[in-house]
Amino acid sequence: MSDCKTPSMSCPSCSSSMIVSHLLGKHQYVDKFEYSYLECLKCDLVFVFPIPSSEILVEIYTPSNYANTYVYNRNESKDCDPLDLDSSVDNRVDNSNESFQTKKDKQALFKLLFKYKRENNYQNLLDFGCGNGNFSIFARKCGYQVTAYEPLPQDVNLLSKKTLSGSDNIEILTGEIGVLLESGRKFDIIFLADVLEHLPYPIETLCKLRHLLSSKGVFMILSPLESSTNIGTIFLKLYKNIKKISKASTIANNPPYHLFLFNKRSLIRLINNASLQMINYTPYSIDWPFTVRQNDGSIKALAMKIIGKTNIVIGESILGRLLNLQNRAIVIAKWIKE
Numbered sequence: 001m002s003d004c005k006t007p008s009m010s011c012p013s014c015s016s017s018m019i020v021s022h023l024l025g026k027h028q029y030v031d032k033f034e035y036s037y038l039e040c041l042k043c044d045l046v047f048v049f050p051i052p053s054s055e056i057l058v059e060i061y062t063p064s065n066y067a068n069t070y071v072y073n074r075n076e077s078k079d080c081d082p083l084d085l086d087s088s089v090d091n092r093v094d095n096s097n098e099s100f101q102t103k104k105d106k107q108a109l110f111k112l113l114f115k116y117k118r119e120n121n122y123q124n125l126l127d128f129g130c131g132n133g134n135f136s137i138f139a140r141k142c143g144y145q146v147t148a149y150e151p152l153p154q155d156v157n158l159l160s161k162k163t164l165s166g167s168d169n170i171e172i173l174t175g176e177i178g179v180l181l182e183s184g185r186k187f188d189i190i191f192l193a194d195v196l197e198h199l200p201y202p203i204e205t206l207c208k209l210r211h212l213l214s215s216k217g218v219f220m221i222l223s224p225l226e227s228s229t230n231i232g233t234i235f236l237k238l239y240k241n242i243k244k245i246s247k248a249s250t251i252a253n254n255p256p257y258h259l260f261l262f263n264k265r266s267l268i269r270l271i272n273n274a275s276l277q278m279i280n281y282t283p284y285s286i287d288w289p290f291t292v293r294q295n296d297g298s299i300k301a302l303a304m305k306i307i308g309k310t311n312i313v314i315g316e317s318i319l320g321r322l323l324n325l326q327n328r329a330i331v332i333a334k335w336i337k338e
């Protein structure tokens with residue numbers, strides 16, 4: 001990871017200085033790091049300011065702080081066939097990483113992986129930031145030669161255990177990104193699932209990775225659209241305003257996991273700013289972040305379920321599609337060389 005850059009109040013994507021405070025406001029990570037969410041009025045990007053140092057980022061991504069909760073998560077013994085699109089969402093969620101939250105993720109990816117394999121005879125795929133490797137296994141089963149990359153060796157250990165115990169033939173790489181760049185490898189698809197929003201310098205990373213694309217290669221980027229307008233964000237706005245009025249503590253205490261919050265516009269602009277051109281945009285809605293993992297029958301669980309489901313119904317409606325109310329998207333983009 002790069003070292004912390006000199007703080008600057010310009011937008012990290014479009015360099016505009018038209019920056020305002022975002023509703024999410026100030027946060028802190030224990031007593032180590034204070035940060036704010038800012039919003040660019042020109043490209044809509046919401047971003048953490050300042051960007052945390054590499055030391056802070058390494059700390060918040062240690063398994064005890066992040067991976068055990070969000071990546072390794074849940075019950076390994078309940079593994080299910082990744083190509084079984086009709087198995088219950090609950091089973092899949094119990095054993096998923098962030099990139100396989102729902103059936104919707106799988107359906108959208110399944111279609112795209114097959115479309116590009118059939119139309120362009122794509123052969124190999126790099127799963128950049130593979131986490132626990134669920135997508136790597138999924139892509140392997142879709143007929144791709146897969147290279148799974150994760151900078152943290154402890155995450156890769158889990159993937160090794162999984163793949164070595166099965167029949168999946170997946171190459172696993174770990175270490176600094178330079179290892180990958182110096183390998184001289186070329187890939188037909190470079191896949192980033194729930195990765196872009198975690199990178200301190202996403203444009204710089206995309207610019208490095210584009211050299212790994214084959215002549216016909218593309219990026220496949222799956223990202224949450226957390227700053228798009230939807231029931232979830234409206235609910236969040238109401239909650240924040242009530243908190244403000246009630247004068248409750250305005251500094252939330254949590255780690256800066258998502259350094260960027262995208263909507264359709266800011267995501268596409270950022271991709272364009274890495275000299276990439278979007279060739280396909282597949283939006284859809286899921287119930288995250290209102291996914292109920294353990295339904296204990298409480299009012300909170302019921303409220304979350306209702307908000308999550310309403311979010312999906314509205315996002316997937318004709319009006320929702322027209323107004324870009326979906327909260328997740330897959331973007332396919334290719335490198336436009338000058």
Ligand SMILES: [Zn+2]
Pocket residue numbers: 011012013014015016040041042043044045
């Ligand atoms: Zn901007």
